[in-house]
Amino acid sequence: MSGLSESQVIQILSEHGGARRTDVVLGIGDDGALLQPPKAQQLVQVVDALFEGVHFPVGITGENLAWRAFGVNISDIAAMGAEPAWATLVLSMPMAEESWVRSFARGLGDCTREFNISLVGGDTVRGPLGVSVQITGFVPPGQALRRQGAAEGDGIYITGRTGLAAAGLACMQGEIQPENEPGEWRQRFLRPVPRLRQGRDLRGIASACLDISDGLLRDLGRLLEASSVGATVFLQQIPGLDELSAMLGEQRALSLSLTGGDDYELCFTVPREREALLAEVSRKWSCECTRIGEISGSEGIRLMRDEREVPLPPAGFEHF
Amino acid sequence: MSGLSESQVIQILSEHGGARRTDVVLGIGDDGALLQPPKAQQLVQVVDALFEGVHFPVGITGENLAWRAFGVNISDIAAMGAEPAWATLVLSMPMAEESWVRSFARGLGDCTREFNISLVGGDTVRGPLGVSVQITGFVPPGQALRRQGAAEGDGIYITGRTGLAAAGLACMQGEIQPENEPGEWRQRFLRPVPRLRQGRDLRGIASACLDISDGLLRDLGRLLEASSVGATVFLQQIPGLDELSAMLGEQRALSLSLTGGDDYELCFTVPREREALLAEVSRKWSCECTRIGEISGSEGIRLMRDEREVPLPPAGFEHF
Numbered sequence: 329m330s331g332l333s334e335s336q337v338i339q340i341l342s343e344h345g346g347a348r349r350t351d352v353v354l355g356i357g358d359d360g361a362l363l364q365p366p367k368a369q370q371l372v373q374v375v376d377a378l379f380e381g382v383h384f385p386v387g388i389t390g391e392n393l394a395w396r397a398f399g400v401n402i403s404d405i406a407a408m409g410a411e412p413a414w415a416t417l418v419l420s421m422p423m424a425e426e427s428w429v430r431s432f433a434r435g436l437g438d439c440t441r442e443f444n445i446s447l448v449g450g451d452t453v454r455g456p457l458g459v460s461v462q463i464t465g466f467v468p469p470g471q472a473l474r475r476q477g478a479a480e481g482d483g484i485y486i487t488g489r490t491g492l493a494a495a496g497l498a499c500m501q502g503e504i505q506p507e508n509e510p511g512e513w514r515q516r517f518l519r520p521v522p523r524l525r526q527g528r529d530l531r532g533i534a535s536a537c538l539d540i541s542d543g544l545l546r547d548l549g550r551l552l553e554a555s556s557v558g559a560t561v562f563l564q565q566i567p568g569l570d571e572l573s574a575m576l577g578e579q580r581a582l583s584l585s586l587t588g589g590d591d592y593e594l595c596f597t598v599p600r601e602r603e604a605l606l607a608e609v610s611r612k613w614s615c616e617c618t619r620i621g622e623i624s625g626s627e628g629i630r631l632m633r634d635e636r637e638v639p640l641p642p643a644g645f646e647h648f
Numbered sequence: 649m650s651g652l653s654e655s656q657v658i659q660i661l662s663e664h665g666g667a668r669r670t671d672v673v674l675g676i677g678d679d680g681a682l683l684q685p686p687k688a689q690q691l692v693q694v695v696d697a698l699f700e701g702v703h704f705p706v707g708i709t710g711e712n713l714a715w716r717a718f719g720v721n722i723s724d725i726a727a728m729g730a731e732p733a734w735a736t737l738v739l740s741m742p743m744a745e746e747s748w749v750r751s752f753a754r755g756l757g758d759c760t761r762e763f764n765i766s767l768v769g770g771d772t773v774r775g776p777l778g779v780s781v782q783i784t785g786f787v788p789p790g791q792a793l794r795r796q797g798a799a800e801g802d803g804i805y806i807t808g809r810t811g812l813a814a815a816g817l818a819c820m821q822g823e824i825q826p827e828n829e830p831g832e833w834r835q836r837f838l839r840p841v842p843r844l845r846q847g848r849d850l851r852g853i854a855s856a857c858l859d860i861s862d863g864l865l866r867d868l869g870r871l872l873e874a875s876s877v878g879a880t881v882f883l884q885q886i887p888g889l890d891e892l893s894a895m896l897g898e899q900r901a902l903s904l905s906l907t908g909g910d911d912y913e914l915c916f917t918v919p920r921e922r923e924a925l926l927a928e929v930s931r932k933w934s935c936e937c938t939r940i941g942e943i944s945g946s947e948g949i950r951l952m953r954d955e956r957e958v959p960l961p962p963a964g965f966e967h968f
Binding site: 354383 | 682693699703736
């Protein structure tokens with residue numbers, strides 16, 4: 329075990345800094361990075377910070393932490409319908425322990441190469457374990473997906489399933505101990521897979537879109553607020569809810585699916601006349617694409633089971 | 649005194665988020681910001697994090713902290729010869745105390761408006777007091793100033809004076825208590841003024857450039873290493889050294905001037921044939937511009953007093 333100097337940490341992280349991109353004129357090592365933006369594209373910038381004990385439990389590996397920190401940011405890029413390109417990183421850690429830094433660098437390398445991202449800058453500081461990532465991506469002008477734009481009658485969709493990452497976290501923390509815990513659950517929390525392809529395919533189809541980081545109802549609520557509309561959500565259409573209920577009981581399953589965060593699925597709305605087009609493109613996706621409700625003119629979210637309205641569960645994640 | 653929610657913090661910071669820029673298509677409030685890059689410019693990206701107890705002493709005001717966090721990043725933009733445009737911010741604090749957040753927002757607003765920067769994204773987390781700032785700027789293709797490029801015979805210059813910020817910090821920490829402490833000293837630490845105009849003017853004149861954040865000799869050393877050259881520095885040419893010696897004694901003055909960090913002056917090299925041009929442009933600057941030495945072919949830094957070589961003082965700031 330050895331404490332690395334700042335320049336050694338930077339050296340290790342730079343070596344694993346992901347894809348070699350020809351638009352990176354000058355990467356890590358000067359006062360700043362020098363980047364060549366593509367012609368006729370707009371830029372999308374996102375930033376998200378993860379700190380130990382707040383956004384992830386004590387003891388997760390460096391590799392998983394790096395993947396998660398980049399994954400959640402790439403998810404924001406996906407939610408805008410953009411392509412990620414360049415990232416900067418601020419890594420705070422109590423001690424620069426070499427094997428941990430190398431593990432972190434591996435996760436960083438895996439995730440950035442997977443999604444063709446180049447690490448172009450960063451800073452390391454001594455402090456509590458935390459990672460801030462900032463990513464810049466590209467999107468054709470006028471085609472970015474936004475939270476506003478949903479209109480009455482639009483279908484409400486989600487990719488994949490919600491509640492699984494929160495179930496994985498609950499297992500890691502010993503809150504629940506299901507008999508046959510699917511291996512996928514913890515992976516969903518530790519290594520979220522951003523829905524980049526889906527976001528890109530939704531350009532010109534979705535009327536509004538965001539990613540689900542703090543729970544389905546909470547994030548859908550943000551989309552509704554930005555669009556000044558309301559929604560009706562049909563419980564029997566939430567994908568995987570029955571399976572989850574069979575394993576964990578109905579109350580826990582409902583709470584996880586509707587308010588559990590960290591799934592990084594996309595939630596989006598599609599006008600009726602484009603729903604056939606969505607059915608076509610989503611057939612090629614590797615994940616489910618499910619219509620879970622409909623935009624209404626009234627405010628707020630109405631939750632329906634069969635034909636009856638049911639009360640909303642308490643809200644999702646609050647940072648302060 | 650009241651603890652604010654995350655959305656209240658974001659609201660306050662957004663309101664003070666600096667200049668209104670027409671190239672910000674969509675600012676804070678969605679999954680990401682949407683930005684319109686200028687035609688025929690390259691981008692410069694910088695990132696720097698400041699944590700309490702490491703980069704600034706306990707007890708500085710929110711206003712000063714915000715200015716300092718943005719100032720040091722803008723300084724990196726200046727050192728590349730670029731213009732700042734867009735910033736993102738990660739603010740970590742133990743508690744979202746309203747008056748502190750408002751004070752921070754004021755400093756943020758002052759600094760970003762002063763330098764025409766728009767805050768386009770951010771994240772807030774509960775944790776030890778710390779600020780990470782990332783700034784994107786513009787520079788004409790091929791005109792960015794870099795650390796590499798200095799060649800034998802080039803003059804070595806600095807803007808302003810070094811050691812004053814470190815003197816201010818030493819006063820704040822009670823390490824030194826000079827009789828007539830110049831008010832400027834603490835200001836230099838708390839509110840560094842990035843040399844944006846100077847960096848821009850140095851395009852096409854300087855052969856290499858960086859900003860002095862960790863001490864003159866240490867940062868000059870980085871420039872030399874990137875350029876694969878050495879340097880001779882003449883002590884009698886270091887600006888303000890005599891004044892500082894008269895106030896604090898020679899040893900302390902030397903140590904502050906040569907190894908004291910946090911000045912955010914530019915250190916740059918200029919080929920002989922462009923030194924007259926530099927003299928001309930620097931005449932319009934509001935700060936000094938001083939030739940302190942010369943690039944040599946041999947490695948390392950030789951420090952000269954009159955005609956005799958003197959030993960180097962111990963190095964500047966190390967983060968780990």
